[in-house]
Amino acid sequence: MSADTLVCQERAALAQAWFEELRDRFVVAFETLEDEAPEHLYAGAPGRFELTPWLREGGGGGVMGMLRGRFFEKCGLHISQVHGVFTPEIAATMPGAADDPRFIATGVSLIAHMVSPRVPAVHMNTRYLATSKGWFGGGADLTPLIDEQRDEQAPDAALFHDALRRACDGFDADWHPRFKAACDEYFFLPHRGEARGVGGIFYDRHDSGDWERDFAFTQAVGEAVLDVFPKIARHRMTEPWTAADREEQLVRRGRYVEFNLLYDRGTMFGLKTGGNIDSILSSMPPVVRWP
Secondary structure, eight states, X not given: OOHHHHHHXXXXXXXXXXXXXXXXXXXXXXXXXXXXXXXXXXXXXXXXOEEEEEEOTTSEEEEEXXXXXXSEEEEEEEEEEEEEEOOHHHHXXXXXXXXXXXEEEEEEEEEEEESSTTSXXXXXXXXXXXXXXXXXXXXXXXXXXXXXXXXXXXXXXHHHHHHHHHHHHTTOTTHHHHHHHHHHHHSEETTTTEESSSEEEEEEEEOOSOHHHHHHHHHHHHHHHHHHHHHHHHHHTTOOOOHHHHHHHHHHHHHHHHHHHHTOHHHHXXXXXXXXXXXXXXXXXXXXXXX
C-alpha cells in the first residue's frame, strides 16, 4: 500500500466520523420537527428514525436511516463507508485508479419528502472518495412542490441560497457562483426542458490541494443545511393546504423520480459498486402521480 493511499484511508476515517456526527444531529432536529408539527394538520404520533445497519459483500457497509412520520412522509438519512476494487470500466474514470483500482468511499445522504405540499423537499449529500488520490463531493438542493414557491426569488429559495452562499464565501468567494451554476446544470431534466427544483450547490472531485480546508468546507455545507431547512419547515408547517396543492405535489414528485432514475450519478455509482439497494432507492417519494 502506497503512502498516499494510507493517508487517504486515514482521512476517510476522519470524514466518516464527522458524517456520523452530522447524521445524529439531523436525527435530533428532524424528530423535533415531528414533535412540533400541529396536530390539527398532522394527525398521529410523531415518527422516529429507524436505523438499520447493512454490510456490503465487496467490503464495508453503512447504516440506513428511515423516518416515516406525521410531518415527514418519508425521510432517508444514510451513512456509508464502502471499500473494494473498481471495475476496469469505473477505474478508467476515477483519478488515481488507473494504476491501483482500490478505493474507499464514505458519505452521508439526506432526502426528505414532507406530508404538506407547502413544505419543500430537501436533498443533501456530502462524501469523500479516495483511491491513491482523494476528493470531496456533494451539495444540497431544494425542491418546492407548488408553483408559487418555484422561483429563486421566493422566500424559501432565497433563504436556502443565502445559507449556502455564506457557507461557500467563508472559503472562496468564487465557489458559490461556480457551484450554484453546476447545480443548475446538473439538476435539470433535458427530456422535459425544466429544472428539478430551485437548485442549491453541487460540487464533485473537489480537491483544492488543502485537504483540511476542503474538509472544513464540506462540513460547512452540512451545517448550513442543518440550520436553514428546519427554519423553512417551521415557517411552512402551520400552513393549511388544499386537494389541488396535494395533486400538484404528487405530480411534481414524478419529476423527482424521473431525475433520480435517469440522470442521478449517485444512484448509478451506488448500483454499479454494489451498494445497498434499499438505501440507494430510498430517495423515491412514497406517493407519486403522473397526469
